[in-house]
Amino acid sequence: MNNNNKSLIDKLEAEKKIRHEEWITLLSTYTNEDRTYAAQKARAVADSIYGKSIFIRGIVEFSNVCKNNCYYCGIRAGNTCIERYQLSRDEIMDCCKAGYEYGFRTFVLQSGEDLSYSCEDICDIVSDIKKLYPDCAVTLSIGEKSREEYAAYKAAGADRYLLRHETADEEHYKKLHPDEMSWANRMRCLRDLKELGFQTGCGIMVGSPYQTVECIAEDMEFMGDFKPEMIGIGPFLPHKDTPFRDMPKGSYELTLFLLSLSRLMLPRVLLPATTALGTINPRGREEGVLAGANVIMPNLSPTEVRKNYMLYDNKICTGDTSAACRGCIEARMERIGYRVEVTRGDYLC
Ligand code: 5AD
Ligand code: FES
Numbered sequence: 001m002n003n004n005n006k007s008l009i010d011k012l013e014a015e016k017k018i019r020h021e022e023w024i025t026l027l028s029t030y031t032n033e034d035r036t037y038a039a040q041k042a043r044a045v046a047d048s049i050y051g052k053s054i055f056i057r058g059i060v061e062f063s064n065v066c067k068n069n070c071y072y073c074g075i076r077a078g079n080t081c082i083e084r085y086q087l088s089r090d091e092i093m094d095c096c097k098a099g100y101e102y103g104f105r106t107f108v109l110q111s112g113e114d115l116s117y118s119c120e121d122i123c124d125i126v127s128d129i130k131k132l133y134p135d136c137a138v139t140l141s142i143g144e145k146s147r148e149e150y151a152a153y154k155a156a157g158a159d160r161y162l163l164r165h166e167t168a169d170e171e172h173y174k175k176l177h178p179d180e181m182s183w184a185n186r187m188r189c190l191r192d193l194k195e196l197g198f199q200t201g202c203g204i205m206v207g208s209p210y211q212t213v214e215c216i217a218e219d220m221e222f223m224g225d226f227k228p229e230m231i232g233i234g235p236f237l238p239h240k241d242t243p244f245r246d247m248p249k250g251s252y253e254l255t256l257f258l259l260s261l262s263r264l265m266l267p268r269v270l271l272p273a274t275t276a277l278g279t280i281n282p283r284g285r286e287e288g289v290l291a292g293a294n295v296i297m298p299n300l301s302p303t304e305v306r307k308n309y310m311l312y313d314n315k316i317c318t319g320d321t322s323a324a325c326r327g328c329i330e331a332r333m334e335r336i337g338y339r340v341e342v343t344r345g346d347y348l349c
Helices: 003-015 020-029 031-048 089-101 119-132 148-156 170-176 183-195 211-224 252-265 275-280 284-290 322-335
Strands: 053-056 058-065 108-110 137-141 161-162 199-206 230-233 339-341
Touching: 003 031, 003 252, 020 211, 031 137, 031 199, 031 252, 053 211, 053 322, 058 089, 058 230, 089 108, 108 119, 108 161, 119 137, 119 148, 119 339, 148 183, 161 230, 170 183, 183 199, 199 211, 199 252, 211 252, 230 252, 230 275, 252 275, 252 284, 275 284
Parallel strands: 053 339, 058 108, 108 137, 137 161, 161 199, 199 230
Antiparallel strands: none
């Protein structure tokens, strides 16, 4: 056991922050024992707040059309090798109906940045869902919009919004995105979302190309200050039809460690064991939960379109039905002593 790292983990838990140089030390010298130590503490913190309950969210990937060209992402506009699809309002409602029957009480509507759904279209879909299922939360994950649009979504009843910041380092952001995209606008979006009262999620890919320990330290410091209600952390996985096709995938172990450190820094945070974590390792979602995660987001999209929402290669569940994923998650959680909870699963203030 590295005693210095152990005391840094203790300090993070007690004070909810550590200094920049301390982050650098911890992230560049951690051992497997340090990870185990952090995971045990993180799981104890999560258990003390959320008990043995794991929240599930049904993700409806309603369009893979995207105007952007992020270098890492399989549904980037420049990828001509995929078949594009857009679900209609009725198709989205059908996914939610099935999801409700499976016990989902949060629906996550996710898409590329697809301008063919107007602000009004999105608001109509959100308010339809809220009208039919008043006991459910709606999360949007549809990218960068104006403050006015975010306000309209909120007024229509949306509860939460996911928008990973991707990196807190502006120079690093430029290496992951073309010039048309700006880190400053990303940050503006996150501030607006929080001010408008959304439960707001940010997050990163672990091991994204050109990411350094310095970048991750900045990410953790940013999240410690921003205090998101949700954090999405998964490993970077290359996609064969993107500029980053030959880049190495991120570290599974570092992803688990960062989940634990996030839990210690922000004890109440809603922290998913992500699909990317389940893709890089078949036990990823279980080990993610055991490292401090408390949310799983199975797919509710129609099976026919799933293969076209490939953000990275080999994404799991693309051949499965919603019913299969629901059952699969329940069984996986029970095997490690946790249970799936049928509630909205809100952030506990
Ligand atoms: N590997 C891992 N995660 C990815 N994402 C996009 N492309 C990849 C990839 N190749 C993540 C981004 C985005 C979220 C929806 O999916 O962080 O914000
Ligand atoms: Fe989809 Fe296991 S969660 S098959």
